[in-house]
Amino acid sequence: DAGVIQSPRHEVTEMGQEVTLRCKPISGHNSLFWYRQTMMRGLELLIYFNNNVPIDDSGMPEDRFSAKMPNASFSTLKIQPSEPRDSAVYFCASSRPEGGVSTDTQYFGPGTRLTVL
């Protein structure tokens, strides 16, 4: 299995520009999570989906952030307009129930390091 795939791995952009991060979860996983990690705040959950439906977006910092999951194999996290304080590493993770019970074990992608100048 290829694991969770994220692109791009690195993104440098200027303040005000639109940024789109992409994620392909592990095949067969029905939950997908977007996290942001910084030294100051650690790993923060932004939003997660179950069966392509957004369940909890309470971690999305502002209306500038939006996420979609049009199908089971693809999700995007968009920031528009981007700001320097959005600079962080963004991780996508996926999980699936095992034996009909969710143990919530998550498999993370390599992350996208975003720098907003």
Added chain:
Amino acid sequence: SQKIEQNSEALNIQEGKTATLTCNYTNYSPAYLQWYRQDPGRGPVFLLLIRENEKEKRKERLKVTFDTTLKQSLFHITASQPADSATYLCALSGRSGNTGKLIFGQGTTLQVKP
């Protein structure tokens, strides 16, 4: 509000010794507690899961304990090696049947010196 605390200071130990990392939580009753390892420039990797009705779990040189009364988990690495150097994150999940949300601690960085 829910809070998870891990040792904020890095833990430095000598190769061969046992490393013990602590995870404390408040205002929460997790169904599961998980430990992840994160290397620089990489995403967290799952190591161990322990359920609320389990006291201890082992996997090779790793051991996790879970005390729901103290609201604490201890993560042990025996016979530590320099390759064990990484940041270790604890994560709490909700009640059984929860949709899968995890809350992560800030992590503790372990440095094993040869």
